[in-house]
């Protein structure tokens with residue numbers, strides 16, 4: 247009897263051990279090695295994750311996170327599709343997921359968190375002389391990962407109270423000036439300036455001749471902007487459009 251019990255225990259233990267080493271799909275379903283598949287590979291937000299009311303406790307990829315990547319990472323000479331420094335492109339949601347730098351199971355132990363919180367040396371991203379992300383921006387990235395790293399968006403869209411300084415400059419700063427600033431004005435267009443100068447054009451110039459809206463709408467005769475990336479959320483395009491239609495005032 248005792249021997250049988252011993253054998254039974256031994257066999258059960260061996261069985262359990264063999265199961266533990268096996269990659270049973272039930273146990274690996276939420277394994278952190280499981281690649282996170284992009285929710286929407288065409289680039290835009292997953293329409294099932296598009297809500298009209300912006301929940302203050304939710305971090306939205308399209309509204310909050312994507313501008314951070316576009317203005318700090320997916321810029322010319324860094325991680326845009328053309329440069330792909332270190333083989334890393336961060337121009338679209340799909341690129342960000344595939345780059346493997348985020349971890350929704352352990353947000354504070356992933357490559358993204360490591361480089362944005364690095365204090366010294368060349369490892370810090372974005373590298374000097376660009377400034378470090380703010381504590382609030384880092385916290386927002388962590389929350390976004392904790393909430394699943396979704397390709398979500400919300401659309402509290404107000405096109406009535408649009409001003410140049412309060413709306414347009416903020417949009418351009420978030421999505422465009424990584425390539426179109428004063429030191430590296432891509433295509434000789436500096437989108438930090440309302441009016442152009444001798445060697446560059448400003449916002450009013452591209453608003454006037456239709457290039458601003460043409461490129462934002464990815465119209466065929468224009469070069470789609472942001473370059474190599476996904477179009478801006480429709481609400482922001484509508485806000486720029488309302489401002490251009492109003493005669494692009496410098497207000």
Ligand code: HEC
Nearest residue numbers: 322326421422425432433452457458461468469471472473
């Ligand atoms: C990754 C870098 C990058 C980003 C981000 C970017 N641009 Fe550009 N943009 C360029 C380059 C490079 C050119 C010049 C392309 C050429 O002439 O071949 C250009 C050209 C343009 C043009 C002229 C287009 C045309 O058809 O002649 C406009 C207008 C423009 N950008 C606006 C924007 C706006 C608005 C944003 C933000 C929503 C933006 N860009 C974001 C790189 C960028």
